Amino acid sequence: MNITIIGTGNVATRLGVALKAANHTIVQIIGRNAQTGHDLAQQLNCRFDDSTQKVDPNAELIIIAVSDNALENIIAELPVTTALVTHTAGSMPMSLLQCFNNHGVIYPFQTLSRQKEIDMTQVPLLIEGNTPTTTDQLGKLAKTISNRVTMVTSEQRQQLHLAAVFACNFTNHLYAIAHRLLTEKGLDFALIRPLIEETAAKIWTLPPHEAQTGPAVRHDDKVMEKHLKTLATAPDLQTLYRQLSAHIMASHQKK
Amino acid sequence: MNITIIGTGNVATRLGVALKAANHTIVQIIGRNAQTGHDLAQQLNCRFDDSTQKVDPNAELIIIAVSDNALENIIAELPVTTALVTHTAGSMPMSLLQCFNNHGVIYPFQTLSRQKEIDMTQVPLLIEGNTPTTTDQLGKLAKTISNRVTMVTSEQRQQLHLAAVFACNFTNHLYAIAHRLLTEKGLDFALIRPLIEETAAKIWTLPPHEAQTGPAVRHDDKVMEKHLKTLATAPDLQTLYRQLSAHIMASHQKK
Known part of the structure; x- marks a missing residue:
């Protein structure tokens, strides 16, 4: 051709x-x-x-x-x-x-x-x-x-593109935030590599909704408060932390 | 011992x-x-x-x-x-x-x-x-x-724990949203696997802030509007899409 x-x-x-x-x-x-x-x-x-x-x-x-x-x-x-x-x-x-x-x-x-x-x-x-x-x-x-x-179909392709924004563009932005938090305290970003890789790998044996861990899904208010205090000098990250945690809690209540 | x-x-x-x-x-x-x-x-x-x-x-x-x-x-x-x-x-x-x-x-x-x-x-x-x-x-x-x-130190460990919440717990939640969007339209979640894996791999050769792609970092309003329309029946995801996109735009304006 x-x-x-x-x-x-x-x-x-x-x-x-x-x-x-x-x-x-x-x-x-x-x-x-x-x-x-x-x-x-x-x-x-x-x-x-x-x-x-x-x-x-x-x-x-x-x-x-x-x-x-x-x-x-x-x-x-x-x-x-x-x-x-x-x-x-x-x-x-x-x-x-x-x-x-x-x-x-x-x-x-x-x-x-x-x-x-x-x-x-x-x-x-x-x-x-x-x-x-x-x-x-x-x-x-x-x-x-x-x-x-x-x-x-065009409709399915549009949905795939949207899913990619969540799973890849937004995910990459969260990696950038982790990078910012670690380098700020003189910590090597590479320390978090095994955790990032395991998180991306685990969902192919356990659906991501079931694989959810962390303070939000456990409703561990004490840890979340502590994290928000740690973010006191970064109000933009406090806001994002609250928004994402709230969505995790809401998504796991429905079940 | x-x-x-x-x-x-x-x-x-x-x-x-x-x-x-x-x-x-x-x-x-x-x-x-x-x-x-x-x-x-x-x-x-x-x-x-x-x-x-x-x-x-x-x-x-x-x-x-x-x-x-x-x-x-x-x-x-x-x-x-x-x-x-x-x-x-x-x-x-x-x-x-x-x-x-x-x-x-x-x-x-x-x-x-x-x-x-x-x-x-x-x-x-x-x-x-x-x-x-x-x-x-x-x-x-x-x-x-x-x-x-x-x-x-305890302070560094606390920061690592916080970074892990962003890079792993929140990331996993975004994977769960992608899973929801794809299965809703009868699409195989495995289709997005190469993209998820490449996103998690790329940041070890290019810092995640520089690796950022997607409509928000490009300020591509047309595509974002289209995505928000696609999410009309899921107002919770519309809200999260807006919040994350706004944070990406703000983070990339500062530079």
Whole structure:
């Protein structure tokens, strides 16, 4: 399959590298950033173009891997094409692409970095197509680079994206708070590594609701008061501590 | 060293098993639960007693591994002893034990389960003693079972315990919310596993503050509004989403 990739960022790079390694032909990279565009084109052994007007007429698949904010403009700019046109955004519906006869979504459900190689076979690729044929085409393509290909609707993909905000973006922010608390007292952040890793590992043998530990789920008011006192100089963290503890207590009362 | 362990729960079991494996002599288990007490005593090949009044006079080290709530009562009940008396609680100061000439703390900084074996050599043991001699004794003992022994003050230990609430208890609660969101739409929770694991792994190459991704740190209002709409039927999650997003935005503005 001849593939044009629009975008030169993290997702464009990781998908491009994996597709090339699986012997697909990347014919073209299109992007606004000439520097990263030329670099990626060189890496994928294809040509670089700086305008969506220059889409290769031989492209059979166009993958738009740009930021959510830029996506709608790029779609509006694209010339009419019979190629299968896809985007890669978790929070955007497939219907944005309905002006193209053949369209769909390939959403890599992982945090990707241009700089960091990743074993793409382990990255869940969430697929949606506008017809059984396009779904089938995208599924087959996805399976050449990942062992975790799943068909999901736009609604399900939106829910996965939302769940990821809780389980990953918010979680990472809590790690940053722990980092702040430890370094403040001259403690090595690495001390908490086994605990973070065990917490992330345990939920695959025990559902997270059942795995809950800590003062809030035990309603241990004494310890919570002590923690809030320790946070006296950080009122923002006191507030967050109270909010999260209250939600844990409410969630475990219902059961 | 002859060791008496008071308590028959998760910490008592994991410390007891590791100490025995390192060829220390557990002379006695003391606990209120005769069933778990006899089981643990059998596992450690020692005797079981049901009262703190029956502390073995040959015990050189007494480890009190009970819940935070029970700790002060147990300390008050203990007879006078020249043994080194320790507790294992993250949030309790060493000074609770000051009625004993020799005292200290051994705090395993990990979530432990009676039922689940763990490689104790990788569990950070945080040590504090009331004199250089007791600190030294506890440090040497701890190093026979763990490769991660660190001396910390009561104040530092309290901070570590607080950081663990953010990085582990609150994090686990966010995993539970993701579980709820996915299963609600018939999606397999395992889909999010690579993302959870990568999020927990990434912070050891990039500090978590710098690793932050997601709509809040990008101030992507459109995506956040869409997420809040998706949560219309779960006002508790809407509130939590707003609170955490606001804290991320505030934390990243300051820089």
